[in-house]
Amino acid sequence: MTRTVIVSHSHPALKYGGGEVAAYRQFEHLESLGEDVYFVGSTIGPEDSDKFFGATQQVVSFGPRDFCLRGRGMDGFIMEQGQIDDEDWIVEFLSAFRGDVYHFHHFWNIGAGTIRRLRRALPAARFICTLHEMTAICANHGQMVKTSGELCYAASEVACAACLPGRSPMDFVLRRARLRELLDGFDVLLSPSVFLQKRFEDWGLPPGRVKVIENGLDYPALVGAETxxxxxxxxxxxxxxxxxxxxxxxxxxxxxxxxxxxxxxxxxxxxxxxxxxxxxxxxxxxxxxxxxxxxxxxxxxxxxxxxxxxxxxxxxxxxxxxxxxxxxxxxxxxxxxxxxxxxxxxxxxxxxxxxxxxxxxxxxxxxxxxxxxxxxxxxxxxxxxxxxxxITPPLDLAGFVQEWKTLCDLS
The missing domain is CATH 3.40.50.2000 (Glycogen Phosphorylase B;)
Structure with missing residues (x-):
């Protein structure tokens, strides 16, 4: 049986945001089907970690297949862990699952270096990433909103340097190259919207490299007509x-x-x-x-x-x-x-x-x-x-998993 490890930048038991919720719903549905699946989330940074973890504790388990890592914060510009020791133990922890499929929902709190090393350690595994926002494109929290508050329509090294004081255009040249290399290492890139797909294509990813699939959501049937x-x-x-x-x-x-x-x-x-x-x-x-x-x-x-x-x-x-x-x-x-x-x-x-x-x-x-x-x-x-x-109903989780396996060649 294929072993799938779903990795998120956060854990919905501690913080309820769209990306981590989509990741966890995917995990829960696969688990309900009897599949061999694990979930690994993270705390957001030192403040949350100190709240939920003991002084030397690195992992919290919410169940036999459900884990949350101690996040210590990371450099949001280069998307790397601040200390190599933190990267070492996360690589070791994720490697220990010996997954056939690693599906990352974002790479914040996990780290670009962590993913590169895991990719080298497990060359036969299939690596998938869902792009929930524009972090690779925009160093200002991935939102493409300028520090002045204006909406940003396209990234460029000179404009980005003007937006974020203290950074030179060359810093952004190197950032783009490193994050392009990271994304190139994934077998499949996914986006829940055409809008985001187009933003990444405008940024330089080849057309069709990012595949679109809506996040899944199970929900009760509507009962009764409106009066x-x-x-x-x-x-x-x-x-x-x-x-x-x-x-x-x-x-x-x-x-x-x-x-x-x-x-x-x-x-x-x-x-x-x-x-x-x-x-x-x-x-x-x-x-x-x-x-x-x-x-x-x-x-x-x-x-x-x-x-x-x-x-x-x-x-x-x-x-x-x-x-x-x-x-x-x-x-x-x-x-x-x-x-x-x-x-x-x-x-x-x-x-x-x-x-x-x-x-x-x-x-x-x-x-x-x-x-x-x-x-x-x-x-x-x-x-x-x-x-x-x-109104038409949203894609349910059964439909999502079927599309996900097809798009990622997991059938």
């Missing part, structure tokens, strides 16, 4: 789901909500707009944007269990994703499709691609445009019903 009453109620309800990071655009949503409150206080007509925020509480928001007033229409619901997300989404008319960076294939979009709930999304990157045809889009980073879009559907059950009919 006129439920559509009317939901048409006034909007929700945000996401992490508390500046690039998620939650400040754009709150600014839009303030604009809506101003407009509606003048009109004083119709049911109120209700916006609920899942993933953080109000105090956490205040630490990021202390100057922003929270309007009465907004309620913070705090953290939620990932397995409850789809059920929660079904209680809303529209899910809002206002990220101010490109995004690639946010898990929130798949979950909204599974919930049968249309979206209002920023008009760039994977968000534009993934919501095309069943969602509404607004100019990225523009609170006034978002406010206008929300008001255009608020209290309009007929529009909500129309967009709900357009």
């Amino acid at each position: 006129e009453e439920s559509l009317a109620r939901k048409s006034t309800r909007f929700a945000f789901f996401g992490q508390a990071t500046p690039t998620k655009g939650l400040d754009v949503l709150i600014r839009a909500a303030n604009l809506i409150e101003e407009v509606r206080s003048e009109a004083e007509a119709g049911p109120p707009v209700q916006i609920e925020v899942y993933g953080l509480d109000q105090s956490r928001f205040a630490t990021l944007w202390p100057e922003l007033k929270i309007p009465e229409s907004v309620r913070f619901r705090g953290r939620y269990r990932p397995q409850d997300c789809i059920g929660i989404m079904q209680g809303y008319g529209w899910i809002i994703i206002p990220s101010i960076w490109w995004e690639n294939s946010p898990v929130i979009i798949q979950e909204a499709r599974a919930a049968g709930t249309p979206m209002i999304a920023s008009d760039i990157g994977g968000m534009a691609e993934k919501t095309d045809g069943w969602g509404l889009q607004f100019a990225v980073g523009d609170p006034a445009a978002l406010a206008t879009t929300i008001l255009s559907v608020h209290g309009r059950p007929e529009i909500l019903a129309d967009f709900k009919r357009r």
Whole structure:
């Protein structure tokens, strides 16, 4: 039987992000099929490691096939471990599985050198990498957002050096060469979106080198048809789901909500707009944007269990994703499709691609445009019903595994 080792830059038991969740769902599904599969995640850096690990502990086991490495942080520019001793033991740990297939979801916290050495140690193994963002292209957290806050449309050595002070154009020449060499060492490169595939092709990878496959998601079947009453109620309800990071655009949503409150206080007509925020509480928001007033229409619901997300989404008319960076294939979009709930999304990157045809889009980073879009559907059950009919279910995990094995020649 083929032995598969799925390696992620993080572990969803400790941090819930799209890449690690996709990796772990893949692991769980393969394990449910009785396949010989292991999962290896990592903590993000020294702070998280000190929280979850003993002083000399290197690995946490969540199960006989489920592990989390102690991440000590690494140089995000060259994507290498800071100490050779850290690289040594990770190579030794991953080698010990003697996997036939190593599928990496990202290489942050694992290290480019680690993967190169593992590749040399196991020449017969098949190496696969899913590119969840643009880390190889962009040294500014892989988001292709300039340090000035502007969106970046293409990487170049001179422009990148101007963006990141202290680095010369030659530094970026060498970085590109090293990371191209790393990617060339994989048998298969995957992307969950056409948008990301095209970005890597524009960067210099040959057309067709990166294959596109959506992340898999298992979900319950929708039960019962919407009534006129439920559509009317939901048409006034909007929700945000996401992490508390500046690039998620939650400040754009709150600014839009303030604009809506101003407009509606003048009109004083119709049911109120209700916006609920899942993933953080109000105090956490205040630490990021202390100057922003929270309007009465907004309620913070705090953290939620990932397995409850789809059920929660079904209680809303529209899910809002206002990220101010490109995004690639946010898990929130798949979950909204599974919930049968249309979206209002920023008009760039994977968000534009993934919501095309069943969602509404607004100019990225523009609170006034978002406010206008929300008001255009608020209290309009007929529009909500129309967009709900357009939604197709996302790729389930059985379909994902079948496509994955075909694309990676694992059948």
